[in-house]
Amino acid sequence: MANVVLNVEGMSCGHCVSSVEKAVSNLGASAIVDLASKTVAVDYDDNKLSVGAIKEAIEEQGYDVVQ
Numbered sequence: 751m752a753n754v755v756l757n758v759e760g761m762s763c764g765h766c767v768s769s770v771e772k773a774v775s776n777l778g779a780s781a782i783v784d785l786a787s788k789t790v791a792v793d794y795d796d797n798k799l800s801v802g803a804i805k806e807a808i809e810e811q812g813y814d815v816v817q
Contacts, residue, residue, distance in 0.1 A: 752796040755789050756805065760813040773807040 761770065767783040770790055774781035779794035792804055805815040 751793055753791065753793045754801050754804070755791045756801075756808070757816045758783075758788055758790050758808060758813050759816055761785055761788060766813070769811045770808055770813065773811050774804060777803060777807055779804065 758770070761767065761783065762785065767785065770783050771781045774790070774792055774794075777794070777799055779792050779799055781793075782791045783789075784791070790808065794804065808815050
């Protein structure tokens with residue numbers, strides 16, 4: 751297992767948290783969103799998933815990954 755913390759702009763509410771967590775979960779990973787720090791901590795299997803794919807899934811929800 752690996753983990754990464756991404757800086758994400760555009761999140762402001764509970765719906766944003768749910769959208770990001772669901773998008774990451776659909777990839778087979780888990781995410782913890784912190785609205786105050788605008789970060790998403792993701793635990794994932796780096797043999798099955800790349801950071802690029804995680805970023806893409808978050809960006810598809812309408813948020814900007816700035817890290």
